[in-house]
Amino acid sequence: MTLYCVGLGPGGGRDLTERARDVLASVDLIVGYTTYVSLVRDQFAQAEFACTGMRGERERCAYALEQAVAGRSVAVVCSGDPGVYGMAGLLLELAPAYGDVQIEVVPGVSAALGGAALLGAPLMHDWCTISLSDLLTPWETIRDRLEAAALAGFVICLYNPASRGRKDYLARACDVLLRHLNPNTVCGLVRNVGREGETCRVLTLRELRDAPADMRSCAFVGNVTTRVVDGRMVTPRGYPGEGA
Amino acid sequence: MTLYCVGLGPGGGRDLTERARDVLASVDLIVGYTTYVSLVRDQFAQAEFACTGMRGERERCAYALEQAVAGRSVAVVCSGDPGVYGMAGLLLELAPAYGDVQIEVVPGVSAALGGAALLGAPLMHDWCTISLSDLLTPWETIRDRLEAAALAGFVICLYNPASRGRKDYLARACDVLLRHLNPNTVCGLVRNVGREGETCRVLTLRELRDAPADMRSCAFVGNVTTRVVDGRMVTPRGYPGEGA
Numbered sequence: 353m354t355l356y357c358v359g360l361g362p363g364g365g366r367d368l369t370e371r372a373r374d375v376l377a378s379v380d381l382i383v384g385y386t387t388y389v390s391l392v393r394d395q396f397a398q399a400e401f402a403c404t405g406m407r408g409e410r411e412r413c414a415y416a417l418e419q420a421v422a423g424r425s426v427a428v429v430c431s432g433d434p435g436v437y438g439m440a441g442l443l444l445e446l447a448p449a450y451g452d453v454q455i456e457v458v459p460g461v462s463a464a465l466g467g468a469a470l471l472g473a474p475l476m477h478d479w480c481t482i483s484l485s486d487l488l489t490p491w492e493t494i495r496d497r498l499e500a501a502a503l504a505g506f507v508i509c510l511y512n513p514a515s516r517g518r519k520d521y522l523a524r525a526c527d528v529l530l531r532h533l534n535p536n537t538v539c540g541l542v543r544n545v546g547r548e549g550e551t552c553r554v555l556t557l558r559e560l561r562d563a564p565a566d567m568r569s570c571a572f573v574g575n576v577t578t579r580v581v582d583g584r585m586v587t588p589r590g591y592p593g594e595g596a
Numbered sequence: 597m598t599l600y601c602v603g604l605g606p607g608g609g610r611d612l613t614e615r616a617r618d619v620l621a622s623v624d625l626i627v628g629y630t631t632y633v634s635l636v637r638d639q640f641a642q643a644e645f646a647c648t649g650m651r652g653e654r655e656r657c658a659y660a661l662e663q664a665v666a667g668r669s670v671a672v673v674c675s676g677d678p679g680v681y682g683m684a685g686l687l688l689e690l691a692p693a694y695g696d697v698q699i700e701v702v703p704g705v706s707a708a709l710g711g712a713a714l715l716g717a718p719l720m721h722d723w724c725t726i727s728l729s730d731l732l733t734p735w736e737t738i739r740d741r742l743e744a745a746a747l748a749g750f751v752i753c754l755y756n757p758a759s760r761g762r763k764d765y766l767a768r769a770c771d772v773l774l775r776h777l778n779p780n781t782v783c784g785l786v787r788n789v790g791r792e793g794e795t796c797r798v799l800t801l802r803e804l805r806d807a808p809a810d811m812r813s814c815a816f817v818g819n820v821t822t823r824v825v826d827g828r829m830v831t832p833r834g835y836p837g838e839g840a
Contacts, residue, residue: 361613369705371610409835435712437833441720444830457713461613461703468679469701476685478741480724480750488834497722500748504741506724586688589681590732591653
């Protein structure tokens with residue numbers, strides 16, 4: 353049998369893919385973190401919903417696998433793309449213990465891509481994502497990656513820039529970056545992409561350091577060529593005549 | 597007026613978002629690189645199509661802007677996501693010279709995300725994209741980014757790994773990576789994602805070095821924790837109990 357791991361895109365609205373909609377409209381059971389399930393509950397009323405809180409990842413995946421093996425058609429939903437800080441990896445790792453179940457990963461528009469589109473085109477050249485959550489990664493590793501990315505000229509997309517328990521992490525990350533990047537480096541900050549309360553702001557790295565952020569935010573740090581064009585954040589790709 | 601820059605997702609098929617479909621079904625004119633236009637020509641027969649070849653990026657964007665300013669409703673289409681090595685940046689940079697035209701970037705599932713979903717879950721931890729095309733970026737910059745990404749433990753997604761004029765670039769990139777990474781590092785190679793002739797292969801870094809690749813391929817290089825689970829490429833996120 354097949355268990356689906358489905359990306360909702362940013363917000364679960366019009367940036368949902370057609371494949372994701374077809375899968376979610378066909379399953380008996382939709383499993384996910386409470387906030388993400390609430391984004392699609394009304395749209396797929398044929399399904400039963402099972403929600404679990406933050407940090408319930410392993411239980412959530414185990415429950416979905418048990419139900420799939422028992423013969424139900426099941427989808428695990430994630431915001432954005434399920435393969436970017438989502439549930440696809442954990443499901444694939446746990447699946448072999450549950451017997452003959454195939455995992456189909458249904459990709460979605462990730463938070464980075466959704467946020468970038470709002471801001472303009474910050475990710476037009478080589479870029480990386482770094483999660484600032486140190487629940488699963490030591491801060492020293494995060495810090496080293498920030499330094500490496502800045503020195504090598506990657507545009508950086510920061511996931512999980514802050515939370516209630518990590519209020520100052522965006523400031524700490526910006527302090528690391530400010531050792532290597534100009535404080536006027538063009539940056540972007542988005543919140544609630546594709547959801548109620550969507551916001552989008554272009555600012556400098558110095559301003560980003562002290563900007564309010566939370567788990568529903570994504571921050572973007574440009575490279576040396578990134579600039580503001582008509583209020584949008586744009587990293588040139590380098591086409592002849594571009595920026596002329 | 598609004599000019600749309602629309603991502604088709606990998607292949608322009610079922611991974612198209614609903615917003616992208618709505619936009620493409622509503623416009624008079626769809627502009628794009630010949631190969632991408634051919635992916636959607638039959639689906640949006642109401643529109644006129646304007647195709648340009650490779651390296652015609654500036655002309656393509658200028659034509660779309662001229663037509664939008666003249667009052668037509670226009671979409672520029674890109675494979676994958678328009679903000680990742682696509683046309684969003686160039687359109688935003690050129691637009692101010694054309695007067696009062698707004699650019700709406702409609703994000704799509706990028707080649708990296710589409711390819712990752714096929715392979716399994718390679719991008720579950722911090723990752724970066726690096727294009728191996730040196731048409732617009734000096735090889736030395738590409739090489740330095742490869743080294744920085746490998747040393748900092750990023751999973752790496754290689755765009756444009758080879759072309760007719762750059763047959764050995766994937767091998768050259770792998771040689772750079774092999775100086776820092778174990779030759780048995782788990783890698784992935786996808787081709788024609790979402791299109792006819794789709795292929796997907798999990799292999800080692802040593803094998804990737806000599807694997808056939810072209811402009812329709814994407815290569816993935818794991819980090820030290822990336823492993824093969826039931827034939828799929830999986831990078832653990834690090835959840836407690838994961839991989840147990």
